[in-house]
Amino acid sequence: MADQPQQQSPANDDKIAKLRNMIAKRKRFDLLFNVTGLTLIVLSLSVLAALGGKLIYDGGTRLMETFEVTPWGQAPGYRDIVGDFDRAPATDKLAAGYQVTPVPMLLKTVSGTLDPTPLIGKRVAVKGDLSKDGSISVDEMRAIPDSPPGEEISGNPTLVGIIEDVRPDPKDPNLTHARIDPEPMRVIFPEDNDVKADDLVGQRVAVDPGRRGRKAEVGTIEARSVTPLKSQNFLTGMLSTNPREAGMFPALMGTLMVTIVTALLTIPMGVAAGVYLEEYAPKNWLTNLIEINIANLAGVPSVIWGLLGLGLFIALLGLGESVMTAGLTLGLLVLPIVIIATREAIRAIPSTIREASIGLGATKWQTVRYHVLPYSLGGILTGAIIAMSRAVGETAPLVLVGAATYLSATPFDGFALSSPSTWGSPLSSEFTVMPMLTYHWVAQPEHEWHRAAAAGSIVLVAFTLSMNAVAIYFRYRLRRNIKW
Amino acid sequence: MSTASTAAPQSRTSYSPTPAAPIEDKLKAKVHNFNFYYGNGFHALQDINMPIAEHKVTALIGPSGCGKSTLLRSFNRMHDLYAKNKYAGDITLYPENINLVGPELDPIEIRMRVSMVFQKPNPFPKSIFENVAFGMRVRGENNGAYVRERVEKALRGAALWDEVKDKLDASGMALSGGQQQRLCIARALATDPEILLFDEPTAALDPISTAKVEDLVVELKKTVTIVIVTHNMQQAARVADYTAFMYLGKLIEFDVTNKIFTTPSNPMTEQYLTGRFG
Numbered sequence: 031m032a033d034q035p036q037q038q039s040p041a042n043d044d045k046i047a048k049l050r051n052m053i054a055k056r057k058r059f060d061l062l063f064n065v066t067g068l069t070l071i072v073l074s075l076s077v078l079a080a081l082g083g084k085l086i087y088d089g090g091t092r093l094m095e096t097f098e099v100t101p102w103g104q105a106p107g108y109r110d111i112v113g114d115f116d117r118a119p120a121t122d123k124l125a126a127g128y129q130v131t132p133v134p135m136l137l138k139t140v141s142g143t144l145d146p147t148p149l150i151g152k153r154v155a156v157k158g159d160l161s162k163d164g165s166i167s168v169d170e171m172r173a174i175p176d177s178p179p180g181e182e183i184s185g186n187p188t189l190v191g192i193i194e195d196v197r198p199d200p201k202d203p204n205l206t207h208a209r210i211d212p213e214p215m216r217v218i219f220p221e222d223n224d225v226k227a228d229d230l231v232g233q234r235v236a237v238d239p240g241r242r243g244r245k246a247e248v249g250t251i252e253a254r255s256v257t258p259l260k261s262q263n264f265l266t267g268m269l270s271t272n273p274r275e276a277g278m279f280p281a282l283m284g285t286l287m288v289t290i291v292t293a294l295l296t297i298p299m300g301v302a303a304g305v306y307l308e309e310y311a312p313k314n315w316l317t318n319l320i321e322i323n324i325a326n327l328a329g330v331p332s333v334i335w336g337l338l339g340l341g342l343f344i345a346l347l348g349l350g351e352s353v354m355t356a357g358l359t360l361g362l363l364v365l366p367i368v369i370i371a372t373r374e375a376i377r378a379i380p381s382t383i384r385e386a387s388i389g390l391g392a393t394k395w396q397t398v399r400y401h402v403l404p405y406s407l408g409g410i411l412t413g414a415i416i417a418m419s420r421a422v423g424e425t426a427p428l429v430l431v432g433a434a435t436y437l438s439a440t441p442f443d444g445f446a447l448s449s450p451s452t453w454g455s456p457l458s459s460e461f462t463v464m465p466m467l468t469y470h471w472v473a474q475p476e477h478e479w480h481r482a483a484a485a486g487s488i489v490l491v492a493f494t495l496s497m498n499a500v501a502i503y504f505r506y507r508l509r510r511n512i513k514w
Numbered sequence: 515m516s517t518a519s520t521a522a523p524q525s526r527t528s529y530s531p532t533p534a535a536p537i538e539d540k541l542k543a544k545v546h547n548f549n550f551y552y553g554n555g556f557h558a559l560q561d562i563n564m565p566i567a568e569h570k571v572t573a574l575i576g577p578s579g580c581g582k583s584t585l586l587r588s589f590n591r592m593h594d595l596y597a598k599n600k601y602a603g604d605i606t607l608y609p610e611n612i613n614l615v616g617p618e619l620d621p622i623e624i625r626m627r628v629s630m631v632f633q634k635p636n637p638f639p640k641s642i643f644e645n646v647a648f649g650m651r652v653r654g655e656n657n658g659a660y661v662r663e664r665v666e667k668a669l670r671g672a673a674l675w676d677e678v679k680d681k682l683d684a685s686g687m688a689l690s691g692g693q694q695q696r697l698c699i700a701r702a703l704a705t706d707p708e709i710l711l712f713d714e715p716t717a718a719l720d721p722i723s724t725a726k727v728e729d730l731v732v733e734l735k736k737t738v739t740i741v742i743v744t745h746n747m748q749q750a751a752r753v754a755d756y757t758a759f760m761y762l763g764k765l766i767e768f769d770v771t772n773k774i775f776t777t778p779s780n781p782m783t784e785q786y787l788t789g790r791f792g
Contacts, residue, residue, distance in 0.1 A: 312597055382636040388595060390701065391626035392652040400651070405639060512639040513687065 089484025098259035105275045106236035115235040132212040136165035146208040155187035216250040234259045273478035284461040291357020304372025328366035335363040336427030351432025354457040364417035371413020375406035408508030415501035419494040425465040433466040532780040534768035539567035542739040546604040553598030571740040573754030580760040590628040591621035629702035633714040635694035637686030645686040649705035672700035692723025712742040
């Protein structure tokens, strides 16, 4: 019957052509969004990659570098020789004693005058000035024949060792760098040293050479002091005025303590407020007003919260420029975020679940305790952790409540300092936090500080990213079995 | 609640309720001059009068928005969850002769005696065991052996025991829709309610699951008084001993199911049953 194909007609062709034309026109917008969207994503990802790459390039090596400092957090002195302290066996000429094997050092020579290249692999005696970055500006350098340690070497060299490698200074073409692996040097131990020689055996020390080379046996140091050193890196190091030795430990501890105070204030209060507003509060104009203003508070600039902290906690309550003040200030700052996250997580629970619970005779609190809170826990924890990672990254409010840029202690040292006269606790102690230090360092003129700032940024980003990773894990873990 | 969209009966004169005649069975509850107002002022139920017979199934039927669910939810005070809802009149519960909707009565006490099964299966995202045990948990019952015994009894009562006895620790949400609804029935049964309210319990279920739930309703009336709201008139005919037809917030007719479906007294009931409006 109707199986016959219809005859093609020009009118029909025209209609189809119009239709296709119209579809093509409308599809242009899909294409536009596809192309621009993809371009923007690629663009922002490459900017992100470039920034991240630069950060890692600048800060990555700084993060890995180790440096030696004295137990009280200072770098070795200007003239100190850093090396490993050990017992020295008796030889034909010398009695048993102590020796120090200096760490490999850099010899800086002026190109053309003292070319170390022919000396590669040879034993040399070097005379020059020690500088703080562990290098020697060479005055004299000469090859000497192999001879047993302790043998007299004329010329009172600063160091004897084997030249390992020579390369031009990357910045100054007039300088040449040579790496030297020094030989052990006898140490004439000072009698009034703070630490006894036997206690230093096997440790890394800084030796103040004192009147070096006055003795007949050259290659011997008549030390003025021998100080034990501990190796530190960026994470474990204390703050310093020397960019090479500045570490972030006090800021790491400060951030940790401040975040704990913030979390202890914010999470219980925020969750309680969210539960109250969602489950208990009557739905009236006052509740609406509060709801709107909580959303507004979440958008208040953070520096305003700093002013609030300054006025409320420091001026009014007298908590001082302390961990407590910082924690409370940040706590207020992120409280709206926790409240909003809690409310959203609770709102995601269908009302049928509440009705089922209430319908079985549960009280409101039992419903909250057994259903509302457990089922919204994933969302609440996610919100809380994201709020904490926001708090971790805040700088502006903490500048106002007195985050330090230099500290010689961590908040935990407050425990040790606790005594009636110097009362201190981790909460009332001065503090600094990671973003504060990063901000301070990046404002310094020397490039070395910028490396430290980059390293600080990496630590900060890693800190917040790992917090977010925990949040993602919780969300996945706790929502796995709950599908409404 | 929108009532305006429902088609009006053809004859306005017939829009007058037929008073419910007294019934022979022993009463479990009695709705007397009952009115209900939603928080927005909507007068959802108007002068409802009807008996609820003990150990019988009473069905509430009527078009959408007629107030049957509103009436059902008044029995265990679910309306108290939302502010400003107002009851007037009595729903008397026997044998104590107490007014279920009286403000002096704690709704929690009522809900412990009058349980409810909802339209959409709403198991908690907890284990099957904990779902059924929840009613006992809220009563502070911590005797493990006792709780286990009651859970098993309730699951048997809801004809679900054989299907889930080996996976009591599995999530209640992992069950099929029909099983979930029977789990909700078990949950409501576990605390030995006197009245069990069903709010369109099979609306979201397939025919096989529906048949199982219907069988269960008939089985359960031996031990508990049942009030069921349904859209499905055949279902009311199959399971109910008494049927109430409601329209626009009024009880049009209440009678023995057989009579309602064969020789209704009110012309509106007949029009609804024959599909002329609703």
